[in-house]
Amino acid sequence: MPRKKASTLKANLFLLDADQQSFSNSQFELLAAIEECGSITAAAKRVGISYKTAWDRIDAMNNLSDKPLVSRSKGGAKGGGTKLTDFGRDILLGFIELEDEHAAYVDRLGTSLHSMGDLANFLRSNALRSSARNQFRGLIEKVVRGAVNTEVVLKISGSASIVAHITNDSSQKMKFKKGNYVIALIKSSWIILSKELDVATSARNKLIGKVSNVVKGKVNSEVIIDLGDGKTLCSIITNQSASTLKLKKGDQACALFKASSVILMAD
Numbered sequence: 001m002p003r004k005k006a007s008t009l010k011a012n013l014f015l016l017d018a019d020q021q022s023f024s025n026s027q028f029e030l031l032a033a034i035e036e037c038g039s040i041t042a043a044a045k046r047v048g049i050s051y052k053t054a055w056d057r058i059d060a061m062n063n064l065s066d067k068p069l070v071s072r073s074k075g076g077a078k079g080g081g082t083k084l085t086d087f088g089r090d091i092l093l094g095f096i097e098l099e100d101e102h103a104a105y106v107d108r109l110g111t112s113l114h115s116m117g118d119l120a121n122f123l124r125s126n127a128l129r130s131s132a133r134n135q136f137r138g139l140i141e142k143v144v145r146g147a148v149n150t151e152v153v154l155k156i157s158g159s160a161s162i163v164a165h166i167t168n169d170s171s172q173k174m175k176f177k178k179g180n181y182v183i184a185l186i187k188s189s190w191i192i193l194s195k196e197l198d199v200a201t202s203a204r205n206k207l208i209g210k211v212s213n214v215v216k217g218k219v220n221s222e223v224i225i226d227l228g229d230g231k232t233l234c235s236i237i238t239n240q241s242a243s244t245l246k247l248k249k250g251d252q253a254c255a256l257f258k259a260s261s262v263i264l265m266a267d
Contacts, residue, residue, distance in 0.1 A: 029047050033047050034083065035083075035092060038081075040072075052215070059224070060135065062230040063135055063156075064136065065091075067085065068087065068229065068230025069091060069230070071084075085230075133187065133236075135184070136156040136162065138155055140177065142178060146168070149166065149168060150176075152165075154184060154264075158229050160227050162207075163259045164259055164262035165204075165262075170264075174264070174266055175266075176264070180266075180267070182267055184264055185262070186233075189236045191236075193245060193253050193254065193255060194254045194256065199254060199256070203257055204258065210225070211223060211249055211250060211251045220236050220238055220239060221242035222234060223236075235255060
C-alpha cells in the first residue's frame, strides 16, 4: 500500500475583496512575465491572455498609478521593447516581498502591507470595478464651490489635469478637499475626438495626445490616445466618424469631454 504523502499548508496573498482576487493576481503575473520576457507578446502568451488584453491591463494599471509601471518603446516586430519602469519593478518586488513575508509571518501581513505606501496605494486603486473604461487616480488641486455645483480640478499626471462638476451635496458628502486623492471615471462613449488641436469648444476638458491604436469593430471603433506620462485615454466612436476623421496610429488628436461627464469616487 503506497505511503500517504504528508499534508502541507499553503497560504496565498490576495485582496480582502474576494471578487478582486483573480484580477489582482493576474496583474502581478503579467508584470512578472514582462520583467522576465522583455516582450509584451511573449508575456501575454505566458500568462494565457491575448496581446490586446495584456495592453488593456497595462493601460488600466498605468492610469491608476502615480507613475507608469510599464513603458513601451518603438521597435520589435513581435512586440519587443516592452519593459517595467523602475517604479513598476519596485511594485513587483514589493509584492514578491509581501508574498514571502506572508508565508512566514501571516500575522504581520496587515502591518507590512500598509507600511509599503506605493504598493498599498496601487492595490487600493486597482480594487475598483466599473464599467467605465477610463479610470484615473488623481490629486485634487482645487475645489471651487458654486451656487449649485462644485468644480473639482485633479492632476492625473505631470502634464494633464481633469475638471469635474459635481453637486454641492455630493461634494459635501464625499468631503473632497485639496490634497486628497480621488478616482475619476469617464465612459469611453462620452469622449469626442478631433484632429483640430485648437478646436473651439464648451467642453471643459481638452486632452491632447497621440493615437496609439485604432481597433475597428462592426459598428464602432476604439481609439486609444497616448497622453504621455504613461496615461492613456480610450474613446469609442462610430465607424463613420472614424472614417471621416481618418485617424491612424501616430496622429495627434484632441480628446474632449464635459466636466459633468466625469464621475468622482473617493480613493
